[in-house]
Amino acid sequence: MKSAVYVKSGEVGIANVDRPQIVEQDDAIIRIVRTCVCGSDLWSYRSEDTAPDTPNSGHEAIGIVEEVGSSVTTVKPGDFVIAPFTHGCGECDACRAGFDGSCDRHVSDNWSSGVQAEYIRFQYADWALVKIPGQPSDYSEGMLKSLLALADVMPTGYHAARVAHVKPGDKVVVIGDGAVGQCAVIAAKMRGASQIVLMSRHEDRQKMALESGATAVVAERGEEGIAKVRDILGGGADAALECVGSEASIDQALGVLHNGGRIGFVGLPHYDKHPLGSTFAQNTIIGGGSASVTTYDKQILLKAVLDGDINPGRVFTDTYSLDDINQAYKDMDERKAIKSMIVV
Amino acid sequence: MKSAVYVKSGEVGIANVDRPQIVEQDDAIIRIVRTCVCGSDLWSYRSEDTAPDTPNSGHEAIGIVEEVGSSVTTVKPGDFVIAPFTHGCGECDACRAGFDGSCDRHVSDNWSSGVQAEYIRFQYADWALVKIPGQPSDYSEGMLKSLLALADVMPTGYHAARVAHVKPGDKVVVIGDGAVGQCAVIAAKMRGASQIVLMSRHEDRQKMALESGATAVVAERGEEGIAKVRDILGGGADAALECVGSEASIDQALGVLHNGGRIGFVGLPHYDKHPLGSTFAQNTIIGGGSASVTTYDKQILLKAVLDGDINPGRVFTDTYSLDDINQAYKDMDERKAIKSMIVV
Known part of the structure; x- marks a missing residue:
């Protein structure tokens, strides 16, 4: 064969x-x-x-x-x-x-x-x-x-939303505009998120996400991207769905959350360690793994x-x-x- | 004054x-x-x-x-x-x-x-x-x-149980037998845990926890302690409440969980980093911070x-x-x- x-x-x-x-x-x-x-x-x-x-x-x-x-x-x-x-x-x-x-x-x-x-x-x-x-x-x-x-990809996007305990009314940020990120947008909508912001720099992927339930897209990254997300949401997000797997994207996720926010990460980690100690002050709940x-x-x-x-x-x-x-x-x-x- | x-x-x-x-x-x-x-x-x-x-x-x-x-x-x-x-x-x-x-x-x-x-x-x-x-x-x-x-201390013990999403029927392990650990036992019982194992080497603290709702105590630490907990629970725990703040106690918490388990940590972290990447395979959900x-x-x-x-x-x-x-x-x-x- x-x-x-x-x-x-x-x-x-x-x-x-x-x-x-x-x-x-x-x-x-x-x-x-x-x-x-x-x-x-x-x-x-x-x-x-x-x-x-x-x-x-x-x-x-x-x-x-x-x-x-x-x-x-x-x-x-x-x-x-x-x-x-x-x-x-x-x-x-x-x-x-x-x-x-x-x-x-x-x-x-x-x-x-x-x-x-x-x-x-x-x-x-x-x-x-x-x-x-x-x-x-x-x-x-x-x-x-x-x-x-x-x-x-769809269960993986759903897993991010599930381990981040996305619930009705939540403000959610999706990091990663690939197939999993697109499915995370769908999952956040299924679970009743009231606002879903996709961080994406590609017009076709932005369009796809907006048609699937994203309420806004942010093209900027780093501090500028975090500021724009907070501006759109009128504060920090309740949950961030990290669908990339890089340390930069985890940092992006941490940055957009209000204290006591939740991260679901499903991008296979391409980093060795992350400072769990430093999340204590932010009271972040972090979960992730295979769907x-x-x-x-x-x-x-x-x-x-x-x-x-x-x-x-x-x-x-x-x-x-x-x-x-x-x-x-x-x-x-x-x-x-x-x-x-x-x-x- | x-x-x-x-x-x-x-x-x-x-x-x-x-x-x-x-x-x-x-x-x-x-x-x-x-x-x-x-x-x-x-x-x-x-x-x-x-x-x-x-x-x-x-x-x-x-x-x-x-x-x-x-x-x-x-x-x-x-x-x-x-x-x-x-x-x-x-x-x-x-x-x-x-x-x-x-x-x-x-x-x-x-x-x-x-x-x-x-x-x-x-x-x-x-x-x-x-x-x-x-x-x-x-x-x-x-x-x-x-x-x-x-x-x-009581809200702090409760916080561990809350961020670890302890729910009715859960098998819970409490790490730390001090005041916060004792209160975490109380909190786990309040939230309906079916089994609560306290890791403790002090007889008076064991006794106090057993009177508050712990169903078993384990004096051993490290691999031996993990094995004993798993033996008592007939498998891994659903949630581990880490009330110490040392890297050894976080490792103890990770060790007693089945894959897809949850850690609530409220011991102020006395470690710089913890390998979040390594928790991906275990699908662990980790939350913690001030109560x-x-x-x-x-x-x-x-x-x-x-x-x-x-x-x-x-x-x-x-x-x-x-x-x-x-x-x-x-x-x-x-x-x-x-x-x-x-x-x-």
């Missing part, structure tokens, strides 16, 4: 590899229908250190169950499913608390990779997979995009997509075939695409 | 100083009825660097309003009040969010000090003071102790004390006159007293 591989810095190609097989009783083999490129995939794409023929790090997909292990009872061959990038067991303390992105049982192997391919082996399938009613042909292309967004994809999809997000209440699929601005995956990476790397979708 | 002063390392004495006067419209002059020694006061007591005649750092008191500034309308001379160590304005974003311990308006001067004295000037009195029904003579000595606990003393007293704690539902005053194990303040410090420093109360 075809599978994307990193060829060299700045190049992704297609390799022919063996089709995966069931290994464990809780595995499923899934035929991929739609997959996509994540911002985090660009790290390997850009790196000079990635060895040739390294399997792709793609981890977002929807597809059809081809085969299941002997202990899988919740899905059967032929079912249309979301394949979350996380693999919660559904039974441990973390999963029961709604944190399947950090499942206590699957600590070291709780994330998918290699799903930019025709087939994948999906581990811990029984609880983690999310069944979609019907078949792909029952849905419009726009709806398929929104269903694909439920594999990662609870299965939990949020089952509890709220799948229904919201199917009911047409939210349209996270709009983050997929460009579509490619699996054979054209190099262009899909290139266009995201050059910021021509917010997020590239792959039709398999 | 008499006021405690730091004489030299290991010695506190009484000085005669001018009685404070109203300076600002929002001031009140309060005649102290009961005050006490805080663990944080021992830093100046122990320090070799504290200059002679340094005013005391005491910040917890109950007393009678003697005089008020022209803008104070909520209390009048003769009223019996709790003098919170915090001075929230009641109107800024932070206060409206229930974080008057980090009032946005009084950022640099939001804490009392010098209240181990006969009279104090209390700034920002109008909203921050908490009126107690009746007069001191209407209350038993035990009740006066509990009312005094509402100036700091919202006025908010909690007005909303819930004063009623709970007056109704006899909680008895935080038991943390005052020893009582002294103002003239004997050196002994009050000494006994706390030598851990003979959990907390020393001063009758003025």
Whole structure:
């Protein structure tokens, strides 16, 4: 079967590899229908250190169950499913608390990779997979995009809002205008935020966020950006959703909050330490980590997509075939695409 | 009037100083009825660097309003009040969010000090003071102790539970068996925790906590202590209340939680940085800072004390006159007293 591989810095190609097989009783083999490129995939794409023929790090997909292990009872061959990038067991303390992105049982192997391919082996399938009613042909292309967004970016944006305890009436600032930031805007609106300010310097991304529920955009950064946000909100924000992962963006988040504000951070941290001691005076509450994809999809997000209440699929601005995956990476790397979708 | 002063390392004495006067419209002059020694006061007591005649750092008191500034309308001379160590304005974003311990308006001067004295000037009195029904003579000595606990330690223990979102059914671990830790046990019980484990090596403090609602105590520390807690809880805790302020106790808190657990830290941090990046994989939510003393007293704690539902005053194990303040410090420093109360 075809599978994307990193060829060299700045190049992704297609390799022919063996089709995966069931290994464990809780595995499923899934035929991929739609997959996509994540911002985090660009790290390997850009790196000079990635060895040739390294399997792709793609981890977002929807597809059809081809085969299941002997202990899988919740899905059967032929079912249309979301394949979350996380693999919660559904039974441990973390999963029961709604944190399947950090499942206590699957600590070291709780994330998918290699799903930019025709087939994948999906581990811990029984609880983690999310069944979609019907078949792909029952849905419009726009709806398929929104269903694909439920594999990662929409639950991740929702996670930021959830761990920051965004509640009705809150004034919320979203830092990061990429796919996750866009979904964080949607999540803040779902949870009843009264004002949502997106920090963004790109007109197309500003426009998308304003259509999704953002009430204002701020292009400035640093102290100037913080001052502008405070001016718009008439004071500090109740919550800041940090969807980048840099120390500068965490500092931006801290800066826009009133004392006693809350940060949800879902950008994978690209910094070693942050001064927790210094947040004592500001009484900041900070939470973050991998999204609870299965939990949020089952509890709220799948229904919201199917009911047409939210349209996270709009983050997929460009579509490619699996054979054209190099262009899909290139266009995201050059910021021509917010997020590239792959039709398999 | 008499006021405690730091004489030299290991010695506190009484000085005669001018009685404070109203300076600002929002001031009140309060005649102290009961005050006490805080663990944080021992830093100046122990320090070799504290200059002679340094005013005391005491910040917890109950007393009678003697005089008020022209803008104070909520209390009048003769009223019996709790003098919170915090001075929230009641109107800024932070206060409206229930974080008057980090009032946005009084950022640099939001804490009392010098209240181990006969009279104090209390700034920002109008909203921050908490009126107690009746007069001191209407209350038993035990009740006066509990009312005094509402100036700091009980709201501080409650703050840990609040920012850690302790909710009914939660498994909670309290780290620190001093006055704040004891009050955190009370707070966790008030908020419906099903299991409360206190980490403590002192038999008298273990006993006090067990009488206040702790369901188990663990004397071990480090990895051994973490393992014992997990054994008792049958897994990780939902919330850890860190009431010490050392890096070791934060690490203890992180260690006892399941992934997706929550830390409330109220021990003033005695560390510079904590690895926030490393909490991403555990999806930990961390909050902490100064307690919202006025908010909690007005909303819930004063009623709970007056109704006899909680008895935080038991943390005052020893009582002294103002003239004997050196002994009050000494006994706390030598851990003979959990907390020393001063009758003025």
